Amino acid sequence: MSQTEGVYGYSAVLMGSPILLKLFEHNETLASQVFRLIKQYEDLLTVNRAESQVMSINHAAGKHPVTVSRPVFELIKCAKAASLFPDSIFNLAIGPLVKRWKIGFKGDSVPPEQDIAALLPRTQPHQVVLDEAEGSVYLAHTGMEIDLGAIAKGYIADRVRDFLKRQGVEQGLINLGGNVQTLGSPEGGWSIGLKKPFSGPDEMLGVIEVANKSVVTSGVYERYFELDGKRYHHILDPRTGYPLDNDLDSVTIVSTDSIDGDIWTTLIYGMGVEKGCAVLANRPDIEAIFVTKRREIILSSASQFRFTLLADGYQLITGSTA
Numbered sequence: 523m524s525q526t527e528g529v530y531g532y533s534a535v536l537m538g539s540p541i542l543l544k545l546f547e548h549n550e551t552l553a554s555q556v557f558r559l560i561k562q563y564e565d566l567l568t569v570n571r572a573e574s575q576v577m578s579i580n581h582a583a584g585k586h587p588v589t590v591s592r593p594v595f596e597l598i599k600c601a602k603a604a605s606l607f608p609d610s611i612f613n614l615a616i617g618p619l620v621k622r623w624k625i626g627f628k629g630d631s632v633p634p635e636q637d638i639a640a641l642l643p644r645t646q647p648h649q650v651v652l653d654e655a656e657g658s659v660y661l662a663h664t665g666m667e668i669d670l671g672a673i674a675k676g677y678i679a680d681r682v683r684d685f686l687k688r689q690g691v692e693q694g695l696i697n698l699g700g701n702v703q704t705l706g707s708p709e710g711g712w713s714i715g716l717k718k719p720f721s722g723p724d725e726m727l728g729v730i731e732v733a734n735k736s737v738v739t740s741g742v743y744e745r746y747f748e749l750d751g752k753r754y755h756h757i758l759d760p761r762t763g764y765p766l767d768n769d770l771d772s773v774t775i776v777s778t779d780s781i782d783g784d785i786w787t788t789l790i791y792g793m794g795v796e797k798g799c800a801v802l803a804n805r806p807d808i809e810a811i812f813v814t815k816r817r818e819i820i821l822s823s824a825s826q827f828r829f830t831l832l833a834d835g836y837q838l839i840t841g842s843t844a
């Protein structure tokens with residue numbers, strides 16, 4: 523536990539990420555309840571261990587449907603819908619490729635082309651068959667695997683927010699490895715740092731100020747490896763099976779629910795600045811902060827947050843000029 527100016531910070535490592543909870547009261551019991559809740563969801567959703575509800579679905583691929591608990595079913599339904607969105611690079615069935623590349627894990631390597639070609643047909647989102655009445659999920663082909671890595675933290679951050687609310691907490695923040703959800707509005711709002719790509723953990727491009735909002739970032743610097751001078755990062759293009767390269771280093775989404783932020787960072791990363799801004803013009807509830815390799819910070823709009831630029835050498839571009 524740490525304390526600065528009336529804010530109490532509690533940390534843990536869960537889901538392979540550092541987790542930070544901030545409260546305005548000293549309450550160890552509440553903090554352990556929050557960490558227990560996160561762990562319960564991790565146990566249901568992880569694909570980084572042999573057993574979980576999602577792993578039961580994966581183990582039964584091509585064999586039979588598996589009935590799962592309602593939250594797991596609803597999350598998979600949501601992930602499937604995001605995967606079928608027009609022009610979406612989000613793909614909940616990306617598992618076989620994620621497992622083959624192992625990016626960010628021990629043993630990561632560039633797979634031979636023929637391996638990728640062989641795995642691609644096993645990553646079709648429409649072959650994730652949902653039965654609403656049974657609450658079951660069936661992967662229609664052997665070798666298929668669901669991976670909820672791009673959505674689970676957002677979902678869990680929202681559950682933590684709801685839990686804190688039910689406990690009567692008026693102000694709090696949960697940071698699940700860069701996936702932030704906030705409750706309430708302390709003086710001036712919550713300040714959330716926007717990380718400088720490929721720099722030390724404390725080097726910030728700027729500060730995002732929000733109240734009662736989620737701030738989620740997907741960055742190509744989060745998990746990657748380098749081979750022969752080339753960088754391979756963890757957001758895969760389901761059309762090619764290779765990391766998706768464009769002119770972006772990161773996308774941050776500000777939204778009410780963190781699950782939206784988690785989904786939209788992936789969607790918008792895949793669309794790029796121009797198309798992303800065009801799509802978000804019809805979604806005032808979802809706002810994006812793009813960081814480009816050309817060292818621009820582009821805001822699609824900024825009605826739910828305030829951004830202050832801190833880093834030298836970066837140019838801030840806002841709204842209609844974006």
Ligand code: AMP
Pocket residue numbers: 611612613614616620669670671672673739740741745756757758759760784787788
């Ligand atoms: P995030 O941290 O939310 O950007 O999600 C990244 C994680 O999502 C990766 O580590 C993979 O587990 C998974 N993933 C990679 N590529 C995709 C994709 N195209 N669609 C959905 N999930 C993906």
Ligand code: MG
Pocket residue numbers: 671672673740783784785787788
């Ligand atoms: Mg995500």
